[in-house]
Amino acid sequence: MISFVPYASFRFFIVAGILMIPIIVSGLIGKRMRLYNDFVTVVMIFLIFYGQPAQFVSIIIFVLWQTGLVKGYLELRKRNNRSVYFYVATALAVFPLFIVKLSADVPALNFFGFLGISYVSFRTIEMIMDIRDGLIKSVSVAEFLRFVLFFPTISSGPIDRYSRFKKDQAVVPTRKEYKELLYLGLNKIFLGFLYKYIIGYLVHEYWMGSSMMNGNSLFSIWMYMYAYSMYLFFDFAGYSQFAIGLSYLMGIRTPENFNKPFLSRNIKDFWNRWHMSLSFWFRDFIYMRFVYTMIKKKRLKNRYLISDLGLALNFMIMGFWHGFLLQYIIYGIYHAVVFISFNRFEQFNKKHSIWSKDNRWVHALSVLITFHVICFSFLIFSGRLNFLW
Amino acid sequence: MKTPKIGPMILAVIIVSSLIFMPLSVESMTISQSEVYKASSTLDPNIFQGILMQRKMLENKQYLPIYGSSELHRLDMYHPTNYFQINPDGFTPFLIGRAGMYSLVQFLNLASNADLLKNRKIVFIISPEWFSNTGLSESYFAGNFSEEQVYQFIFSHDINPGLKQKVAKRLLQFNFVRHNGTIAPLLEKIAKSAHISNFTLFSASLQGHFTSKVLQLYDAIKMQKVTPNYYPSQYQSPNKKLKGKSWSQLEEMAVKDMKATSNSNRFHINNAFYIKQIKNRLEHFKNYDVHQKFGHSPEYGDLQLVIDLLKEEHAKVLFISLPFNGSWYDYAGVSQQKRETCYHKIVSEVHKGGFQLADFTQFDNKPYFLEDTMHVGPEGWVYIDRAIRNFYNEKS
Numbered sequence: 001m002i003s004f005v006p007y008a009s010f011r012f013f014i015v016a017g018i019l020m021i022p023i024i025v026s027g028l029i030g031k032r033m034r035l036y037n038d039f040v041t042v043v044m045i046f047l048i049f050y051g052q053p054a055q056f057v058s059i060i061i062f063v064l065w066q067t068g069l070v071k072g073y074l075e076l077r078k079r080n081n082r083s084v085y086f087y088v089a090t091a092l093a094v095f096p097l098f099i100v101k102l103s104a105d106v107p108a109l110n111f112f113g114f115l116g117i118s119y120v121s122f123r124t125i126e127m128i129m130d131i132r133d134g135l136i137k138s139v140s141v142a143e144f145l146r147f148v149l150f151f152p153t154i155s156s157g158p159i160d161r162y163s164r165f166k167k168d169q170a171v172v173p174t175r176k177e178y179k180e181l182l183y184l185g186l187n188k189i190f191l192g193f194l195y196k197y198i199i200g201y202l203v204h205e206y207w208m209g210s211s212m213m214n215g216n217s218l219f220s221i222w223m224y225m226y227a228y229s230m231y232l233f234f235d236f237a238g239y240s241q242f243a244i245g246l247s248y249l250m251g252i253r254t255p256e257n258f259n260k261p262f263l264s265r266n267i268k269d270f271w272n273r274w275h276m277s278l279s280f281w282f283r284d285f286i287y288m289r290f291v292y293t294m295i296k297k298k299r300l301k302n303r304y305l306i307s308d309l310g311l312a313l314n315f316m317i318m319g320f321w322h323g324f325l326l327q328y329i330i331y332g333i334y335h336a337v338v339f340i341s342f343n344r345f346e347q348f349n350k351k352h353s354i355w356s357k358d359n360r361w362v363h364a365l366s367v368l369i370t371f372h373v374i375c376f377s378f379l380i381f382s383g384r385l386n387f388l389w
Numbered sequence: 390m391k392t393p394k395i396g397p398m399i400l401a402v403i404i405v406s407s408l409i410f411m412p413l414s415v416e417s418m419t420i421s422q423s424e425v426y427k428a429s430s431t432l433d434p435n436i437f438q439g440i441l442m443q444r445k446m447l448e449n450k451q452y453l454p455i456y457g458s459s460e461l462h463r464l465d466m467y468h469p470t471n472y473f474q475i476n477p478d479g480f481t482p483f484l485i486g487r488a489g490m491y492s493l494v495q496f497l498n499l500a501s502n503a504d505l506l507k508n509r510k511i512v513f514i515i516s517p518e519w520f521s522n523t524g525l526s527e528s529y530f531a532g533n534f535s536e537e538q539v540y541q542f543i544f545s546h547d548i549n550p551g552l553k554q555k556v557a558k559r560l561l562q563f564n565f566v567r568h569n570g571t572i573a574p575l576l577e578k579i580a581k582s583a584h585i586s587n588f589t590l591f592s593a594s595l596q597g598h599f600t601s602k603v604l605q606l607y608d609a610i611k612m613q614k615v616t617p618n619y620y621p622s623q624y625q626s627p628n629k630k631l632k633g634k635s636w637s638q639l640e641e642m643a644v645k646d647m648k649a650t651s652n653s654n655r656f657h658i659n660n661a662f663y664i665k666q667i668k669n670r671l672e673h674f675k676n677y678d679v680h681q682k683f684g685h686s687p688e689y690g691d692l693q694l695v696i697d698l699l700k701e702e703h704a705k706v707l708f709i710s711l712p713f714n715g716s717w718y719d720y721a722g723v724s725q726q727k728r729e730t731c732y733h734k735i736v737s738e739v740h741k742g743g744f745q746l747a748d749f750t751q752f753d754n755k756p757y758f759l760e761d762t763m764h765v766g767p768e769g770w771v772y773i774d775r776a777i778r779n780f781y782n783e784k785s
Contacts, residue, residue, distance in 0.1 A: 011596070186398060187398070190397075190401055
C-alpha cells in the first residue's frame, strides 16, 4: 500500500503543498476559508490512514469515544464538580492509549491503535483537565474535531493546548501577519529538510551505520551514544519544524518543541529546551497538579519531599508513556533521579556556593556535563543497552 | 518582522532538483573507471539492481559482460575472472548474476541499457534448473527485482513495442508487480490488458518519472563504492600456475583437483558440501524432484524475451548451456529423457534466434564439469574459458 506517513515522503509534501495553495492565497488576502480548511483536514486524515484499514477504524472509534467523553464530562461538570467524575473521565480518556501501550507486551491487543494516538490523547486529556479547572466552559463538536484532528501535528506533536488553538482558529491573521507566518512557516519547513533529511540522514547512515558501532565494546557503545543522540535530535527537531511550519501556513501558531537542548546548563534547563511541548504538558498536568493537590490536602508537610515525589511521578509516567518497555521505564527513573539530585545540589549550592554561575568556564563545564548526562539517558532510551538486562 | 529572504529557499529547491533531475549521462560520469574495474568481479547486487555501473561497463569495450546466476560466485582459480587475469586476452570479464537471476531478471538488466547493446559482445549462461514447472518464482523475482530498471524499461523508446507488450504482460503475472500502485498501471497500459483511466495514467507516469530519477540518484551514490559479495570460501585468488598452459593441460589439472575433493560419493559432488548437506538426508532426496517435467516451463518464454531483445538490438551473444548433474538427477527422479528434452529446447530456441551456443550438455552424464548438483566447478570453467576466448577473438 502507498505510504502516506506525514513528512516521510515526497508524495506527502507534494500533495500537502498542492492542497495548501488555496489556503496560502486566501491567507495572503487576509481571509480564511474555513470550509476548505476542514476539507483539507478530512482529505489528509483520509490519505494518512486509508492504507491501513485497522488504523482508519481505530481513529474513528477513538474520535467518537473522546468526543462523547469530553462533551459528557463537560455536561456533568456544569451540574456538579465532583472529583470522582473527573477521575473517571480522565481514566476513560487515557484508556485507549493504555491499550495501545500495553500491546507492546500483549500482542493480542495489536488490533487497535493508529499513528499518533500518543499525541492526540494529550489533546483530549488536557481538555478534561481544563474543564475540571473551569478554564473551558463550552466546546462545540466542530471546534473539538478541528483541534483533535489538526493534521500537521497529528503524528508526533508538538502538543498544542485547546484554548490557545481555539484563539488562533477564531482570529484570522491580517495580510501582514499572514505574510510573516508564511515566511516563517516556509523557513521552518526548509530547516526541517536540513535537519531531518540531510543532517539526520547522514548521521544515521554514516555514523550510526558505520562498522565502528558493531560489537559491545565500551568504545563502540560510547560512540553510538553520541551518534544516536544527534540522530534523535535532528530527526525529531526536523519533524517538529515541518509540523510547526505547516501549522503556520494554516494560520496556527503551534508551539515550539526544541530550543538548542544540547546547550542546556543543567537538567532543569534541559527539560525547558527539549521536547518542550511534552515536558510542559507533563509539568502542568502531572507535576503541578500533584504538588498542588498535596499541598491543598495537607497530606505532606515537607515541600521538598512533595516536589521530589512529583518529579518521580512525572518522569515515571513519561517513561511509561514512551512504551511499556524496560528501556523506557529505566529512562524515566534515570531522569527522575537526575532531576531530584540536581534540585538537592542546587539547594546545597545556595548555602555553600561551591559552583559559581557567572563564570563562563564553569558554564562551559556545566554544559559539557549536562550533555553527557542527557546523552547517556538517550543511550538507555535507544535500547542499545538492552543486552545488559 | 525579519526581512524575508526567499533566495536561500529557492536556491535549495534548485540544488535538490538539479541533483534529482541530473541526466543519466552526468550521473554515470561520477563513477570512476577504477570503480568499474573493481565492480567487474565484486558481484555486488547493487550493480545488478542498478543501471549506471552496467552502463559505464557496456560503454567500455575492455569489459566482456557475463550474465548468469549463482555459478558466477564459484570464484575458483579457473573461473573466467581469475583465468583471464593470469592469461590476459585483451578483455576483463564483468560478472552480472546471483542466485535467482533467471532470464526475466536478466532481461531487465539488458533492457535498461538497450541502446548500448548494438554490436556489443556479451556472454549469457543458461542453467537448466531454471526450466522448472513454475520457472521464476515470485520470491526469487521479488528478491532480484529492480524498480529502477523497470521504470527504465517502461519509459524506454529503444525497445520494440511488440516485445514491450509481451514483457509487460509477463511482468504483470507476478503478484507483487500487480500490487505496485505506480508500476502496475503503467505496465497495464503497455500490455494493453486493462483499461486505465487517463488520470491514473497521468499520475502514475508523473510519479514513475520522479521515482525513477530518485532511484537513479541513489544508484549513482551506491556505485561510488562497491563491495564484494561472495563467501570467502568460494573464492580463490588468481593462480600463476595456470599461466601459459594448454587447454588439455588445464583440463587435466582441473580434473585432478576435482577428483581429490569429490571422492566421497557416486554423484561426484564436492565432499564438504556432500557431507554437510546431503549425506545424512540422502533418503530424503530420492525422487524428490520427480514431479518436475522440465519440458514445459514459463522460463522458455522468458528466455525467448531475452533472445528477442538481443536480436532486435543486434548484440553479439555467446549463449552457454550448462548441463544437469546427470547421476544426481537420476537419483532425484528427473530422467535422462526429461533432461534431454530440456537441452534440445534450449538449443533450438537459441539457434532459431540466430545466436551462437556453447553447448556443454554432453557433460550431463560425465563427472567433474559441475562441482555439486548444479554449479560449475574447475573443469567446467576450463571449458567455458575456452569458449569465451574463442568467441571474443572471432572477427565480428
